Amino acid sequence: AAVVAVSDERGHARLVGYVVPAAGAGRPVPAALRQALSLTLPRHLVPAAFVVLDALPLTVSGKLDRRALPAPDPDAAAGEREFTAPRTEAERELAGIWSAVLGVAHVGVDDNFFELGGDSILGIQTVSRARAAGLHVTSRDVFRHQTVAELAAAADRRAAPPVTTAPQREAGPGPLAPIQEWFLATHGPLRHFTMSMLLDLPPETDPDALERALRALTAHHPALRTRFARE
Structure with missing residues (x-):
């Protein structure tokens, strides 16, 4: 066996x-190979195809x-899975989005996003297109x-969030992302880790508006407020 990172015609690399x-x-x-590998490998290291x-070849x-x-x-995997055509407008919209994002001609309602070659980056593209189509995911x-x-x-179960000027803060535990699992497994627990960047702002920048924008940004994105606790 061999595993290689291959780029498709859109420049997206996958294993x-x-x-x-x-x-x-x-x-x-x-599907059996993917299931067996997932027992010992994190999701991002399991081949997409x-x-x-x-x-x-040697x-x-x-x-x-x-x-x-x-x-x-x-x-190629289309013939190895049972195809069920979309039945609702939301399913037809999502199937079309998956087809475009994943580069698969036919997507059924029971097809698995990651088994078709999806990953976290393509998931973000899927979410963006779905929201543009009126599906809040x-x-x-x-x-x-x-x-x-x-x-x-x-x-369908989730209504579109109301437009509000007050950012909604999410709280509570959440699963580690694959890159976070890799970082902690590779470097172990750290007492301190810093990444810094120096920015030159134009003189007319409003410092109060900038501070409000940054606070709204961190309030909106839970990843910017993440803390890790050892157990």
């Missing part, structure tokens, strides 16, 4: 697993020839409701 089955083992099912080969020196690896077919919803049917139901 692709190339697998050569053992003699007599039969053709591996991508799998390509089954008779043999891995260079004259016997090393893996990465340039000779075929690009994954975004619709969040990035957290994409992780919690990973099929078109589940995400459409979540969007």
